[in-house]
Amino acid sequence: MKNDYVANWQAQVKKGILSFIVLKILSKKEFYGYELIAAVKELSRYDIAEGTLYPLLDRLKQECLVTSQWIEQPTGLPRKYYYITASGRDTLEQMEAHWASITTNINRISGKS
Amino acid sequence: MLLQTTEAQKVYERYINRLKRSVSSLPDEMQQDIRNEISNHIFDSMESSKKDTELDRLLDAIDRLGDPEVFLKPMIADYQVEYATATFKPLDVFRAIIENLGxxxxxxxxxxxxxxxxxxxxxxxxxxxxxxxxxxxxxxxxxxxxxxxxxxxxxxxxxxxxxxxxxxxxxxxxxxxxxxxxxxxxxxxxxxxx
Known part of the structure; x- marks a missing residue:
């Protein structure tokens, strides 16, 4: 019962945080789908169904926070690359500020100041 | 994508067919885009898998992706509302309303x-x-x-x-x-x- 509650809470936090992580990773350089998802899993340690990242990327695209482009590879297999936009960087900055304030506040509550 | 063993090819095609059905309500161009992206994903995922046989590498890749009917759902719901209201086709609006209502x-x-x-x-x-x-x-x-x-x-x-x-x-x-x-x-x- 208690574990269910924690699992449910974690799922909600994860849902909110995933787009933050994706933007943060894309702010370093462009990635193609599989590579990006591998990076998200590796860096976040989240065990997610890899497919769920595609609708998330599509949503970020609709919000104009990222763009994408199919790029022909030397090996012949074209890949769809994702890039962060200027508006995406702005959004990321705001997210980071919010994240910092959450951390500060939680630490204050815990008395670590 | 062509695989070496018929067994793996069958599994792959079955998965792609499920994917096609899941996105069948989207415009053709978008369907094609998603199919290409997911099949590339499977290919890349198989490349990096440590399993011995082709079939095991494929099953591993599919397992990590998840069920297309489930993971594509948010995208299809999103798109249908946008498309229906933008084009103002009564049938699509009706469908979007039904799908998004409680x-x-x-x-x-x-x-x-x-x-x-x-x-x-x-x-x-x-x-x-x-x-x-x-x-x-x-x-x-x-x-x-x-x-x-x-x-x-x-x-x-x-x-x-x-x-x-x-x-x-x-x-x-x-x-x-x-x-x-x-x-x-x-x-x-x-x-x-x-």
């Missing part, structure tokens, strides 16, 4: 519409049969005062039946129309739950 309300609306359609379908069928056995008591009745009844009546005094055996093709057409409406509504509402 399931409970949508279902009760759907079943009350179905209920009415089935009832009229049944009524037309009964009229058709009754016209054979009670030709004078079944049909559309008019008297000097105007419209009297449409259906089956006990006494025909003062009322004239005006349709004659035309009632039969009309009842038949009613049945067909109801049937078509029922299938259409089923198609619209069941598309995503396959």
């Amino acid at each position: 399931a409970g309300f949508a279902r009760s609306l759907k079943f009350s519409v179905f209920g009415i359609l089935y009832l009229t379908l049944f009524t037309f069928a009964i009229l058709f049969v009754c016209k054979i056995f009670l030709p004078h008591n079944t049909g559309l009745f008019y008297s000097e005062n105007g419209f009297q009844a449409f259906g089956i009546i006990a006494g025909t005094k003062g009322a004239n039946e005006v349709l004659g055996y035309w009632l039969m093709p009309i009842a038949m057409a009613g049945c067909v129309l109801d049937y078509l409406l029922i299938t259409l509504i089923m198609k619209i509402t069941a598309k995503r739950r396959r």
Whole structure:
């Protein structure tokens, strides 16, 4: 019962945080789908169904926070690359500020100041 | 994508078919884009898998991706609202409304519409049969005062039946129309739950 509650809470936090992580990773350089998802899993340690990242990327695209482009590879297999936009960087900055304030506040509550 | 073993190829095609069905309501260009991206993903994922056989690497890749019916759902719901409102096609708007309404309300609306359609379908069928056995008591009745009844009546005094055996093709057409409406509504509402 208690574990269910924690699992449910974690799922909600994860849902909110995933787009933050994706933007943060894309702010370093462009990635193609599989590579990006591998990076998200590796860096976040989240065990997610890899497919769920595609609708998330599509949503970020609709919000104009990222763009994408199919790029022909030397090996012949074209890949769809994702890039962060200027508006995406702005959004990321705001997210980071919010994240910092959450951390500060939680630490204050815990008395670590 | 072509795989070396027929077993793996079969598994791959089955997965891609599920994917195709999941995105069938999106425009062609977008469907193609998603198919290409996911099949690239499977290819890359297999490359990095440490499993021995091709089949195991494929199963591993598919397992990590998840069920397309599930993971693509948010994208399809998102898109349908946007597309339906942007193009203003009444059928698409209707579909988007049904799909995004609370399931409970949508279902009760759907079943009350179905209920009415089935009832009229049944009524037309009964009229058709009754016209054979009670030709004078079944049909559309008019008297000097105007419209009297449409259906089956006990006494025909003062009322004239005006349709004659035309009632039969009309009842038949009613049945067909109801049937078509029922299938259409089923198609619209069941598309995503396959």
